[in-house]
Amino acid sequence: MLEQQLINGLTLGLIYALIAVGYTMVYGVIQLINFAHGEIYMLGAFFCVTFITAAGLPFYAAIFMAILCCILCGILLDIIAYRPLRKAPRLAALITAIGMSIFLQNVALMIWGSRSRPFPQTALPPFFREKALVLGDVSLTWLQLFIFAVAIIMMIGLYLTINKTRIGTAMRALAQNKTAASLMGINVNYVISFTFALGSAMGAVAGILVSVYYNTLYPTMGYTAGVKAFAAAVLGGIGSVPGAMVGGVVLGVAETLGAGYVSSLYRDGVAYAVMIAVIIFRPSGILGKSVIDKA
Amino acid sequence: MTPLLEVNGISKRFGGILALTDVSFNVIEGEILGLIGPNGAGKTTMFNCIAGVYKPTSGDLVFTLGGKSQRINGRKPEKMTELGIARTFQNIRLFSALTVLDNVRIARHCRTTSNFFRSVLRTRFQRAEEKEIVDASMRWLDFVGLGHHALANASSLSYGDQRRLEIARALATEPKLLLLDEPAAGMNPKETRMLVDLIHAILDAGVTVMLIEHDMKLVMTICKRLVVLDHGTLIAEGGPKEVRENPQVIEAYLGRGAAHA
Amino acid sequence: MNIGKSLILLVVAAVLTYPLVPQSSDYIIHVMTLAMVYMILAMGLNIVPGFCGLLDLGYVGFYGIGAYTAGLLTIHYGLSFWVIVPLAALNGALWGALLGAPTLRLTGDYFAIVTFGFSELVVLFLTNEIWLTRGPLGLPGIQPITLNLTWLNDAWYFEFYDKTPNFYVVALLVGLVFFIMRRMEDSRLGRAWYAIREDPLAAASCGVNILNYKVIAFAISAAIGAVGGAFYARWSMFLSPDMFKFWESFLVLCMVVLGGLGNIKGALLGAVILVSLGEVLREVLSSLGLPPESRFMAYGLIMVLIMRFKPAGFFPAIASSGRSNPLLIDLQKRLAARNVPKEETRDAAT
Ligand SMILES: Nc1ncnc2c1ncn2[C@@H]1O[C@H](COP(=O)(O)OP(=O)(O)OP(=O)(O)O)[C@@H](O)[C@H]1O
Ligand SMILES: [Mg+2]
Numbered sequence: 001m002l003e004q005q006l007i008n009g010l011t012l013g014l015i016y017a018l019i020a021v022g023y024t025m026v027y028g029v030i031q032l033i034n035f036a037h038g039e040i041y042m043l044g045a046f047f048c049v050t051f052i053t054a055a056g057l058p059f060y061a062a063i064f065m066a067i068l069c070c071i072l073c074g075i076l077l078d079i080i081a082y083r084p085l086r087k088a089p090r091l092a093a094l095i096t097a098i099g100m101s102i103f104l105q106n107v108a109l110m111i112w113g114s115r116s117r118p119f120p121q122t123a124l125p126p127f128f129r130e131k132a133l134v135l136g137d138v139s140l141t142w143l144q145l146f147i148f149a150v151a152i153i154m155m156i157g158l159y160l161t162i163n164k165t166r167i168g169t170a171m172r173a174l175a176q177n178k179t180a181a182s183l184m185g186i187n188v189n190y191v192i193s194f195t196f197a198l199g200s201a202m203g204a205v206a207g208i209l210v211s212v213y214y215n216t217l218y219p220t221m222g223y224t225a226g227v228k229a230f231a232a233a234v235l236g237g238i239g240s241v242p243g244a245m246v247g248g249v250v251l252g253v254a255e256t257l258g259a260g261y262v263s264s265l266y267r268d269g270v271a272y273a274v275m276i277a278v279i280i281f282r283p284s285g286i287l288g289k290s291v292i293d294k295a
Numbered sequence: 296m297t298p299l300l301e302v303n304g305i306s307k308r309f310g311g312i313l314a315l316t317d318v319s320f321n322v323i324e325g326e327i328l329g330l331i332g333p334n335g336a337g338k339t340t341m342f343n344c345i346a347g348v349y350k351p352t353s354g355d356l357v358f359t360l361g362g363k364s365q366r367i368n369g370r371k372p373e374k375m376t377e378l379g380i381a382r383t384f385q386n387i388r389l390f391s392a393l394t395v396l397d398n399v400r401i402a403r404h405c406r407t408t409s410n411f412f413r414s415v416l417r418t419r420f421q422r423a424e425e426k427e428i429v430d431a432s433m434r435w436l437d438f439v440g441l442g443h444h445a446l447a448n449a450s451s452l453s454y455g456d457q458r459r460l461e462i463a464r465a466l467a468t469e470p471k472l473l474l475l476d477e478p479a480a481g482m483n484p485k486e487t488r489m490l491v492d493l494i495h496a497i498l499d500a501g502v503t504v505m506l507i508e509h510d511m512k513l514v515m516t517i518c519k520r521l522v523v524l525d526h527g528t529l530i531a532e533g534g535p536k537e538v539r540e541n542p543q544v545i546e547a548y549l550g551r552g553a554a555h556a
Numbered sequence: 557m558n559i560g561k562s563l564i565l566l567v568v569a570a571v572l573t574y575p576l577v578p579q580s581s582d583y584i585i586h587v588m589t590l591a592m593v594y595m596i597l598a599m600g601l602n603i604v605p606g607f608c609g610l611l612d613l614g615y616v617g618f619y620g621i622g623a624y625t626a627g628l629l630t631i632h633y634g635l636s637f638w639v640i641v642p643l644a645a646l647n648g649a650l651w652g653a654l655l656g657a658p659t660l661r662l663t664g665d666y667f668a669i670v671t672f673g674f675s676e677l678v679v680l681f682l683t684n685e686i687w688l689t690r691g692p693l694g695l696p697g698i699q700p701i702t703l704n705l706t707w708l709n710d711a712w713y714f715e716f717y718d719k720t721p722n723f724y725v726v727a728l729l730v731g732l733v734f735f736i737m738r739r740m741e742d743s744r745l746g747r748a749w750y751a752i753r754e755d756p757l758a759a760a761s762c763g764v765n766i767l768n769y770k771v772i773a774f775a776i777s778a779a780i781g782a783v784g785g786a787f788y789a790r791w792s793m794f795l796s797p798d799m800f801k802f803w804e805s806f807l808v809l810c811m812v813v814l815g816g817l818g819n820i821k822g823a824l825l826g827a828v829i830l831v832s833l834g835e836v837l838r839e840v841l842s843s844l845g846l847p848p849e850s851r852f853m854a855y856g857l858i859m860v861l862i863m864r865f866k867p868a869g870f871f872p873a874i875a876s877s878g879r880s881n882p883l884l885i886d887l888q889k890r891l892a893a894r895n896v897p898k899e900e901t902r903d904a905a906t
Binding site for chain 3 (some may be wrong): 032087091101102103107273
């Protein structure tokens with residue numbers, strides 16, 4: 001049974017990791033907890049389903065379109081809500097982020113209603129629910145394999161973008177020192193927009209994968225997932241992209257094992273408890289830097 | 296006589312940068328000690344170590360008060376203030392949304408004790424203390440010449456007045472040692488002259504002063520003794536004349552080769 | 557006394573006498589009582605983001621702790637409301653200190669997220685510890701507030717089932733909290749908080765122990781939230797875990813932001829406005845066939861717009877810290893009388 005739990009936890013964890021990198025990258029460049037990131041994730045799922053049901057697009061095309069829409073939302077979110085507050089006190093930006101999160105969530109609520117809906121199964125490739133691998137008691141569906149593959153490919157892509165491209169270098173420079181970066185001729189706002197775009201794309205994919213995996217989507221889904229992914233980012237060390245990946249996987253496995261062996265009632269509690277414990281005992285996370293308030 | 300503050304081999308490392316390397320000097324009670332050096336020499340870092348903002352990587356700070364010496368390195372800023380070390384900031388750090396008076400009243404924090412219950416009940420003790428806080432704050436504001444601005448907003452003051460308010464705020468904590476980080480920066484000549492008088496008045500009030508300043512004329516006229524830092528190391532110590540003629544100092548300020556010119 | 561002040565007093569007096577009018581509507585009394593519950597919460601929350609500049613996203617956790625403390629103590633031990641209020645406040649303060657002490661040394665963002673996690677854990681606890689809280693079924697049958705004055709007169713034993721006495725009880729609590737807030741604001745304690753909000757490093761250099769004062773702020777704020785919860789429990793006579801979800805924290809934060817961070821009277825106005833707006837929106841939205849929760853869209857938008865265009869809130873510093881303090885009035889007179897040229901003032905003190 002343990003092996004099966006580990007596999008389920010790993011699936012969930014990879015999805016958390018996809019969301020968590022969005023938090024961590026934005027935090028890296030503008031030191032803001034983008035609470036509305038969970039809503040981008042939720043929108044990803046809804047856009048995808050809407051493109052399938054309303055526009056009749058095939059599954060993969062709908063994914064692609066949903067990603068584009070979410071990228072646009074992410075960039076607009078930054079430009080409209082956060083950019084005017086770059087020089088304002090941190091508290092103002094943080095409150096704005098919360099406000100945007102609630103706002104977007106309720107816009108979705110008004111458009112799509114509050115009830116959860118299933119993912120249109122007919123649009124999915126039929127082999128998704130079939131078992132790809134069976135080893136004794138442990139089984140792995142094609143869908144899970146698909147999630148593994150997508151998540152890992154996206155992580156590798158992200159890694160290459162950050163470490164091997166010009167814009168990635170600019171992102172890292174910005175995370176180090178904003179003034180110096182702008183003095184060296186980096187277009188700060190462009191890099192920030194790019195960061196939001198990258199994070200939103202990952203978030204959108206995560207939202208779609210989750211809604212397919214659990215066969216359900218609802219407007220408040222971004223709220224718990226967002227906090228858990230943030231917990232994953234904290235666990236890995238905020239601002240650290242590899243940390244967010246590790247943190248997501250650890251958290252997903254911990255949550256599944258906690259639900260399986262301790263108490264399924266406290267499933268969500270595991271994430272919060274881990275997060276609080278990490279923040280109290282090792283605030284720099286597994287791979288991050290110190291965050292103790294110097295003053 | 297034991298010095299008020301002994302700085303013994305203080306080093307401070309930030310990651311790869313050694314901002315201070317084995318710096319030692321003494322601060323003698325009742326003097327104005329100048330701390331000078333080119334930009335990035337480590338002067339502010341030295342202040343931050345003494346004021347408890349940074350914990351020195353190695354070395355000792357020994358503070359002597361009423362014949363009792365204690366090792367103070369690594370204590371928190373509020374503990375240093377309580378002990379009698381106050382400071383101003385190179386980049387003015389006032390509570391800018393508050394009034395001039397409130398800025399100074401906050402500095403009375405460490406010399407007063409009223410807690411939540413006393414404040415809510417407004418006990419006789421608390422009321423007396425509040426009155427004492429206002430009176431003392433006004434005394435210090437008058438001392439620096441800002442009394443008439445007491446109820447104005449701190450951010451509405453002119454630059455020079457803001458610097459003086461920082462000094463009043465530091466003095467209101469009743470320090471034995473006052474650390475002034477470039478107090479004359481941005482002041483006009485008239486304000487600078489008033490500052491010189493003010494520093495002498497502070498000395499007369501029994502407070503020892505340590506001064507970082509780039510204005511050499513100012514430093515040379517009011518400091519009897521100077522300590523010179525360069526790249527985090529102490530390169531000279533002594534009277535203004537000695538220091539001015541020290542080749543290492545000239546080199547530090549004017550660049551290599553200048554001493555021979 | 558100026559016109560503005562008399563006008564405010566008049567409005568307060570009118571509101572306070574309203575329930576005594578024979579034609580008064582139960583619905584309006586109910587809404588006003590609810591608004592006053594939120595006034596307590598908004599004032600309490602204001603201490604943390606308003607006075608100390610730290611975002612607290614878990615305020616509802618303390619509200620819930622206070623409510624369940626009151627509910628359980630009433631059901632199991634039959635304690636009087638007047639005993640329960642201080643106990644709930646203590647319990648709230650205890651949890652506030654326990655949570656704050658290890659986490660308040662972190663930067664503000666981490667603190668915000670910890671408070672969020674904490675309040676979610678509170679809801680999970682209330683939902684799952686069925687032996688104690690009956691879980692999602694909720695806690696029904698909480699006795700209303702009673703007032704036992706039989707030691708004065710044998711007939712004087714009152715049970716507050718009616719709306720009117722509850723209205724006056726909560727009005728009393730609002731008055732009490734307001735009084736405490738005003739006194740804290742204009743004291744050594746309040747000044748230390750303002751200093752931390754303005755510049756933590758300068759505050760420490762003035763001798764303020766930052767961590768201690770943040771923990772005190774958080775504990776007092778939690779205590780006030782718990783008092784609000786205690787009243788709510790005895791007033792609604794029913795509690796369930798989903799009354800204490802994140803939405804409530806958000807709503808209270810929105811009230812504080814609307815009224816202006818750090819502005820006590822502003823928090824009161826923010827509570828009135830958003831509770832009324834909530835009632836109006838509930839009607840409007842249901843007539844449009846929209847779910848009632850979508851009113852939060854308006855709240856979210858309000859917060860974003862205020863932070864962008866009016867970060868000091870709509871009612872900027874109605875009274876700046878302690879302007880009515882006799883010491884300052886006296887000082888103002890002395891300064892006006894002095895009127896001496898700038899240069900000579902310094903030597904006067906030495
Ligand atoms: N918090 C810090 N982290 C990393 N490096 C620091 C920090 N504070 C100071 N430094 C470095 O230490 C060195 C000394 O800085 P410091 O501010 O003490 O110089 P200074 O003598 O006060 O210069 P100035 O005259 O320009 O004020 C500089 O190289 C600076 O970059
Ligand atoms: Mg300096």
